[in-house]
Amino acid sequence: MLYLISGASRSGKTTIAKRLSIQKGVPYISLDWLVMGFTKGIPEYGIHDLLMPDDIAERFWSFFKAMCESMIWVGDDCIIEGEAILPELIIELMNKHPEEMKICFLGYTDISIIEKVNEIKKFVTGTTDWLSDKSDTHIENHVKNMIEYSKKIKKSCQKNGLTYFDTSKDFMTVTYNVVDYMMTHS
Known part of the structure; x- marks a missing residue:
């Protein structure tokens, strides 16, 4: 079974993947790792x-x-999390392998930019997170882009019949709900 968790940056994908990995006892792969492999290893591919x-x-x-x-x-179980999955593309694999894949998307469409910036700054303080050394303006611009991306993902999920969770309100509860959703499989 492939468990796919995608959506906007800072929506809880990695947190969910780590929890799910512990509960399922299966490894997870971050698409960020693969993208950085392309970025630094084979930049001529134009994926960065x-x-x-x-x-x-x-x-x-x-x-x-x-x-x-x-x-x-x-046939090995694995969790894959990251931004680099679009509902309108993955639906092809979902239709071809419905019993071998479970996917959900996350985003935040209903949160103020300042509230999300403060949430991010609280999370990254004292870490080596890629946003930890960025200015408030940089983080605000990132959040604006991700709110718009969340809206696009949500709309595409609705169009393609895929599950979308919004982490705008009660982030922690929603992330636990996503883990519960991903844990249930017939």
Whole structure:
């Protein structure tokens, strides 16, 4: 079974993947690791960390699709989390392998920019997180972009019949609800 967790940056994907990994006893892969491999290892492919998530997902799709199909064929369980998955692309694999995949998307469409910036700053203080040394203006711009990206993801999930969770309100409770959702599989 592949458990896919995607959506906007700072929506709780990694937190959920780590919890799910412990509860399921299976490894997780961050797409951020793979994107950084492309960024620093094979930059000529044009996949890099400075692109918007949907650009990364579109450029990354043929690689990611082949990777998922190989993992499904082998049959090992794995959790994959990251921004570089679009509902309108992954639906092809979901329709082809409905019993071997479970996916959800996360975002935040209903939160003030200042509230989300404060939430992020509280989380990254004293860490080596990539936003820990960024200015408030940089974080505000990132949040604005991710709110818009969340709206796009939510709309695409609705169009494609995929599950979307919004972490704008009561972030921790929603992340636990996502883990519960991902844990249930027939």
